[in-house]
Amino acid sequence: MTELRWLNADERRAWLALLSINTLLPAALDTQLQAAGKLSLFDYNVLAMLSETEGRFLPMSELAARTSASLSRLSHVVTKLQKRGWVEREAHPRDARVTVAHLTEAGMDTIVSLAPGHVGAVRSLMLDAMTDDDVADLARIGEKIVARLDDDHWILRER
Amino acid sequence: MTELRWLNADERRAWLALLSINTLLPAALDTQLQAAGKLSLFDYNVLAMLSETEGRFLPMSELAARTSASLSRLSHVVTKLQKRGWVEREAHPRDARVTVAHLTEAGMDTIVSLAPGHVGAVRSLMLDAMTDDDVADLARIGEKIVARLDDDHWILRER
DNA sequence: AGAGGTAGGTTGAAGTATCAAGCATTTGTT
DNA sequence: AACAAATGCTTGATACTTCAACCTACCTCT
Numbered sequence: 001m002t003e004l005r006w007l008n009a010d011e012r013r014a015w016l017a018l019l020s021i022n023t024l025l026p027a028a029l030d031t032q033l034q035a036a037g038k039l040s041l042f043d044y045n046v047l048a049m050l051s052e053t054e055g056r057f058l059p060m061s062e063l064a065a066r067t068s069a070s071l072s073r074l075s076h077v078v079t080k081l082q083k084r085g086w087v088e089r090e091a092h093p094r095d096a097r098v099t100v101a102h103l104t105e106a107g108m109d110t111i112v113s114l115a116p117g118h119v120g121a122v123r124s125l126m127l128d129a130m131t132d133d134d135v136a137d138l139a140r141i142g143e144k145i146v147a148r149l150d151d152d153h154w155i156l157r158e159r
Numbered sequence: 160m161t162e163l164r165w166l167n168a169d170e171r172r173a174w175l176a177l178l179s180i181n182t183l184l185p186a187a188l189d190t191q192l193q194a195a196g197k198l199s200l201f202d203y204n205v206l207a208m209l210s211e212t213e214g215r216f217l218p219m220s221e222l223a224a225r226t227s228a229s230l231s232r233l234s235h236v237v238t239k240l241q242k243r244g245w246v247e248r249e250a251h252p253r254d255a256r257v258t259v260a261h262l263t264e265a266g267m268d269t270i271v272s273l274a275p276g277h278v279g280a281v282r283s284l285m286l287d288a289m290t291d292d293d294v295a296d297l298a299r300i301g302e303k304i305v306a307r308l309d310d311d312h313w314i315l316r317e318r
Numbered sequence: 319a320g321a322g323g324t325a326g327g328t329t330g331a332a333g334t335a336t337c338a339a340g341c342a343t344t345t346g347t348t
Numbered sequence: 349a350a351c352a353a354a355t356g357c358t359t360g361a362t363a364c365t366t367c368a369a370c371c372t373a374c375c376t377c378t
Contacts, residue, residue: 006278010294016314017301022181023227024308068182097326097373119165129307135169137296142176148288149183155175256343256356
């Protein structure tokens with residue numbers, strides 16, 4: 001009677017599973033991070049992406065790309081993180097249009113202290129359910145889907 | 160320097176891909192549905208779940224389970240859908256605590272008219288990127304993850 | 319050198335989600 | 349029969365996301 005009739009059995013299963021994961025996984029990780037440090041999964045990822053780069057800073061637009069967020073969303077969140085002392089905004093030396101987000105020492109300390117619990121949650125909620133082959137399959141298929149959604153997404157550039 | 164170092168290569172790829180899909184896919188589907196009928200992916204799913212059941216009605220808690228939502232979120236959304244004339248709230252005949260959400264004719268017409276475009280978007284954004292084997296693998300792995308997140312999730316009950 | 323276009327980013331308003339609290343009904347216990 | 353606990357749901361406040369409008373800086377072309 002609805003769209004789902006127009007998908008075959010596996011397609012329907014794959015689609016419904018992805019939809020459910022999509023709702024449940026971020027919610028569970030949010031809960032863990034909220035309890036551990038009063039921040040959201042998105043907040044955490046912003047800090048994580050900064051912590052991984054040489055110098056711990058990135059232009060807003062690059063940071064937006066690496067967190068799959070709009071510039072607007074990122075701007076609001078950086079304002080919030082700035083108020084907590086975890087991130088600072090700096091001018092770009094060569095292009096005055098660019099704002100550079102810079103992880104502070106306090107921000108680095110925060111993510112270092114949160115990382116073990118967060119990784120533990122990712123493992124126990126998702127990875128522990130899968131065999132090594134499953135993980136490899138999911139990586140391969142997931143990247144195909146990402147490529148379709150955004151053909152030059154940054155995670156594809158690393159390969 | 161962050162958590163990601165503690166995941167091996169495939170684990171990191173799988174996790175980052177899922178995270179990106181998680182942000183990009185709903186956003187793309189939201190955009191399509193917003194343009195086609197001024198509703199969100201979640202709104203659409205609420206209508207879709209109702210349209211699939213015999214009689215086109217479900218108790219709020221069952222509907223919440225089938226959309227992976229909290230009762231609170233669902234209650235707010237049903238209020239909104241009710242204002243648009245797509246859903247009605249009715250009393251349960253045997254248990255006065257229960258509210259039954261009922262899809263109206265107008266709601267049914269809405270979803271019937273939106274379904275082709277929505278399914279088309281699901282196909283072009285996700286399924287068309289995958290082989291039949293990929294789809295089967297994703298269904299299998301996805302259901303494993305769902306089972307870990309919620310071991311009696313409704314999508315697992317059908318099997 | 320100036321005009322028009324593009325890129326990078328911010329802001330405020332409006333809509334949406336989440337959280338905690340609360341209320342009514344039903345079930346279980348004694 | 350009465351009371352406590354559990355179930356089903358709603359509501360209001362707070363926090364977050366999105367959208368559209370906007371601003372400034374840079375780039376290109378003439």
